[in-house]
Amino acid sequence: MAAVGGSTLVCQALGLMTSLVLRTGLGPAQMGIWQGLKLLLGYANYANLGVSKGAARELAIAVGSGELARAERGLNLAFTVNTLTSLLYGGCLAAAAVWIGRASDGHINNAWSLGLLALAVLVVLQRHLTYHITILRCRQAFALTSSVSIVEGLLTLVLAGGAAWRWGLPGLYGGTFLTLLVTLAFLRWQGVRRLVCDWQWSEIKRLVLIGGPILLGGVAATLFQSLDKLMILTFSSEREFDLGCYSTTLLITGQIYGLANMFAMVISPRFGELFGRCGCHNEVARLAARASELLAAATSLTAAVGLVVVVPVLAHLFPDYRPGLLPAIWLVPGIVMLALTLPLNQYLVAVCRERAALGAAVAALLAAASCDYAALALGYGIIGVAASTAEVYCGYYLLMLLASLWPRLDGATRRRYLLTHAALLLGPLAPALWLTDATSQQIDVGYLVASLLVVIFAWGVMVILVWRRGEWGPAWRLH
Numbered sequence: 001m002a003a004v005g006g007s008t009l010v011c012q013a014l015g016l017m018t019s020l021v022l023r024t025g026l027g028p029a030q031m032g033i034w035q036g037l038k039l040l041l042g043y044a045n046y047a048n049l050g051v052s053k054g055a056a057r058e059l060a061i062a063v064g065s066g067e068l069a070r071a072e073r074g075l076n077l078a079f080t081v082n083t084l085t086s087l088l089y090g091g092c093l094a095a096a097a098v099w100i101g102r103a104s105d106g107h108i109n110n111a112w113s114l115g116l117l118a119l120a121v122l123v124v125l126q127r128h129l130t131y132h133i134t135i136l137r138c139r140q141a142f143a144l145t146s147s148v149s150i151v152e153g154l155l156t157l158v159l160a161g162g163a164a165w166r167w168g169l170p171g172l173y174g175g176t177f178l179t180l181l182v183t184l185a186f187l188r189w190q191g192v193r194r195l196v197c198d199w200q201w202s203e204i205k206r207l208v209l210i211g212g213p214i215l216l217g218g219v220a221a222t223l224f225q226s227l228d229k230l231m232i233l234t235f236s237s238e239r240e241f242d243l244g245c246y247s248t249t250l251l252i253t254g255q256i257y258g259l260a261n262m263f264a265m266v267i268s269p270r271f272g273e274l275f276g277r278c279g280c281h282n283e284v285a286r287l288a289a290r291a292s293e294l295l296a297a298a299t300s301l302t303a304a305v306g307l308v309v310v311v312p313v314l315a316h317l318f319p320d321y322r323p324g325l326l327p328a329i330w331l332v333p334g335i336v337m338l339a340l341t342l343p344l345n346q347y348l349v350a351v352c353r354e355r356a357a358l359g360a361a362v363a364a365l366l367a368a369a370s371c372d373y374a375a376l377a378l379g380y381g382i383i384g385v386a387a388s389t390a391e392v393y394c395g396y397y398l399l400m401l402l403a404s405l406w407p408r409l410d411g412a413t414r415r416r417y418l419l420t421h422a423a424l425l426l427g428p429l430a431p432a433l434w435l436t437d438a439t440s441q442q443i444d445v446g447y448l449v450a451s452l453l454v455v456i457f458a459w460g461v462m463v464i465l466v467w468r469r470g471e472w473g474p475a476w477r478l479h
Helices: 002-025 026-044 051-065 069-101 111-138 142-189 203-233 239-278 281-317 319-324 328-339 343-351 354-377 381-403 411-435 446-468 472-478
Strands: none
Touching: 002 026, 002 142, 002 239, 026 069, 026 111, 026 142, 026 203, 026 239, 051 069, 051 111, 051 203, 051 239, 051 343, 069 203, 111 239, 142 239, 142 446, 203 239, 203 328, 203 343, 203 354, 203 381, 239 281, 239 319, 239 328, 239 343, 239 381, 281 319, 281 328, 281 343, 281 411, 281 446, 328 343, 328 381, 328 411, 343 354, 343 381, 343 472, 411 446
16 A cells, blocks of 8 residues: 555646646647547546456456466466457557548548557557556555556656657657556566467457446446546537646646545455455455545545645636636545445456446446436536536446445444445545635635645544544554
8 A cells, every 4th residue: 555655646746737738839729639648548448348348357366266377377368369359449540540531631631540540559568567457456556556656657747748748649649558568568577477378269269258238337437437438528518629728627636636546555355365265255344444434534535635725826826727616625535436336346246246336336326327418418517417417427436335334344444334434435525625715816825725724724624533433543563
């Protein structure tokens, strides 16, 4: 946790600097295009039919059971499928770029066409990098993955950010390509074992049956998390401008969710390892409940500081993006609730109940699509989208809780779970929401510092209370 947490903080700082550099070199409409392309880049992780996710879960359980031989071969099979499917996905993006270019002023003059052509190359490199990182996390090689994250963050700032500042969107595409290439070279330099192409249809089919539901759940969860951006890009009257402004709020929520993902990266392999060792659902559920308490403490403070400090600072630094900061009042608390679903989802995957996670994600996706569309159709704009998205995030969290941990926890553990989460979330977030000002054009440093001290004090009081009453102290001394 120390290694991954420290690297995550460094990467968040680098990401913040990169975002500021990008907003200096790109206008809101260009940022909207880049946000749309990033969505397509993220979807490349789900083009492999679930083979890599099946292989990763098999490896995590094998670490606990000691049966590694079959899991090792599954990694090579998944590598082969990943390579083929990422090439196919890139080819589809290139074909879309050609079609858009022919229907407009040519490939170079059309921003979407040029971006899709660049993305056709980036998806192949990105897929190889993310697969290697997934394997390292399953092996719990967190020191190396932390180093890779920092290297990639630095390269993104220097190469992608610098090129975007100098040459706009084409420079951003080229800088991102170099970033991925050098990061892969860094993995090779660190001695990461090369994967080889292998093929055995029966074993690939078995991995698809394991990883398919996990993949579909991941697709639904990713669509769910990015649906607000897709709805703005599709149905808003000023889609690029609105999405570019909205991305300023996403800059804050992205840091919060990134912190939660850091926590999930560390704890998720331990769910699988524990289940592989003892085979007991209740033991894994208790571990997931404890993990969720720590996650609530970390994300609530980050969210509160983001509201009272980052929102007014960004409003002052980027006045053109100020309309996109008003949705933060809704979306920042909502992203905390979404972050709390991570250990719940990982529990279901670890104990081979991925179909329950898939069902909850699909239900939430349909609800979010309906609510976001209604908000835009009724003229509430991006603020309405943020409000409806936050409400659906809360509903999704409750649904996941009932489908995962709740039936496996005893009465005392349930009470502790509810009281601990309520204290850790409401303590800092309630005063933060009351004190946040997203409309002021000037920064009142005194008010800013006072607001920060209030939320930190409220958070500290709740952490001390939970330490004493929520049995954190005995658990820390025990382990």
